Structure formats: C-alpha cells, structure tokens
Amino acid sequence: xxxxxxxxxxxxxxxxxxxxxxxxxxxxxxxxxxxxxxxxxxxxxxxxxxxxxxxxxxxxxxxxxxxxxxxxxxxxxxxxxxxxxxxxxxxxxxxxxxxxxxxxxxxxxxxxxxxxxxxxxxxxxxxxxxxxxxxxxxxxxxxxxxxxxxxxxxxxxxxxxxxxxxxxxxxxxxxxxxxxxxxxxxxxxxxxxxxxxxxxx
Numbered sequence: 001x002x003x004x005x006x007x008x009x010x011x012x013x014x015x016x017x018x019x020x021x022x023x024x025x026x027x028x029x030x031x032x033x034x035x036x037x038x039x040x041x042x043x044x045x046x047x048x049x050x051x052x053x054x055x056x057x058x059x060x061x062x063x064x065x066x067x068x069x070x071x072x073x074x075x076x077x078x079x080x081x082x083x084x085x086x087x088x089x090x091x092x093x094x095x096x097x098x099x100x101x102x103x104x105x106x107x108x109x110x111x112x113x114x115x116x117x118x119x120x121x122x123x124x125x126x127x128x129x130x131x132x133x134x135x136x137x138x139x140x141x142x143x144x145x146x147x148x149x150x151x152x153x154x155x156x157x158x159x160x161x162x163x164x165x166x167x168x169x170x171x172x173x174x175x176x177x178x179x180x181x182x183x184x185x186x187x188x189x190x191x192x193x194x195x196x197x198x199x200x201x
Contacts, residue, residue: 002045004098004140004147006085006170008033010046010060015080020067022075024051026084027060031169033086035061043089043103047171048145048182049073050103073105074144074180083171085145098147099140105182106131106190111175117161122151123175124159125183132156134185134193142184146170 008031016023026046028035038044038056044063045051051063070076078084090096113124125143127135132155135141139150141160148160167173175181 001090002050002087002101002103002145003090003094003096004087004101004142004145006087006146007031008086009169009171010084010086012078012080012082012084013060015078018064020070022065022070023062024065024075024078025060025062026086028086029083031086033088038088045085045087045089045101045103045145047074047078047084048101048103048142048184049075049105069105072108073182074108077180083174085170087145099142100187101142101145101147101184102187103145104184106134106185107183108180109183111177111179111181112157114175114177119164121162121167121173122159123162123172124157125181127153127156127158129155131183131185134189136189139189140186142182144171144175144181146172 008028010026010028012024013027014025035056040054042053043050044053054062065075107128109125112126115122135153135158137153151159151161162172
C-alpha cells in the first residue's frame, strides 16, 4: 500500500530481458528513499507500479516486471537512463499525505494537452471508456505514482493541475502531449463499482 507521495526520483541504470519479463536496475537520484532499512521482497512503487524490491543497497535495487505488467503499464516503454518516481510501501503510523494507492495500474493513458495556468501546469489525459465512471471531479487519481486531484472530467478526458513543487520533485514535469503515463483510479471507486455490479436486480 502506498500514498502517492513520491519520496525520491530514480534512474533506470540497467535493463535485461527475460522470457516475457524484464529486470530493471534502479539507482536513486534525488529525494530520500530508505534503502538502508529495505529488504529483498519489500514493495516499492516505480512510476506508480507496485514491484518487488530485489537486493537493495547503496547503489539502488533491482525489480522484475512481469509480462502482464509490461502489457498493462508504461514499463515496457522505458529505456536505460529514464527517470522514475519512487515510493516505499507505507508503514502503520506513517502520515497519509495523498490517498490510498495500491500500485495496481488500471491503464496507460496519453497526455492530450499541457498548458500553463499561473505558475502551475494543467495536464489533460485521455480517459478509457471502461474507467470513465471511476474518475470524478475533485476525486483522487494516481499518475505515475503521484497522488493528484481531478479538476474536470468528461466521458473521454480528465484534467489535473500540477503545482511547481510536484513538477520539480517528480517526473511529471517531463510529460508532454503524446506521452503515456500510468493511471490508477481511486480504489474506493473501484470497489464500489464491483459491489454495484454484484447487486441482484
């Protein structure tokens, strides 16, 4: 479980292909991620994708990306040198500064526009039809591991406004029109939809 509050940015230093899978080596660059207290098997959100940390140390850590995750997220688009948002799993007693995030990406979505608003940036993303009812105005979404508030939403698009701190402290400032990002909808909406679907007529 995560909060969508990015604590560090890392860089993919190595990539190696397996049989339908991918192994990443990630070196932290900026911010703080407590690798000295991490163990192999711990969960870590990498660009919003929950992965299992392997061999954490001063130089970083490794993580395997399954074929299913490669198909459902932007992880298959990544290249050596790419920067990624990082967050370790939340511990009991930690501050919940964002919202509850599972790291289970619902879709890879495309940036349809980006424009400045005062000192912030307004991003608009496509909204897949199957997820349209799960995104609401002033509700929460997670984009590449960052907890954000939805400003506006239609059946085909949603927008978020990103403040200068978030642009500087995460990789969202590197997104432009046509780029893809990982979307996780609010998990409460996801469960409510499932409960409603299961109701008897």
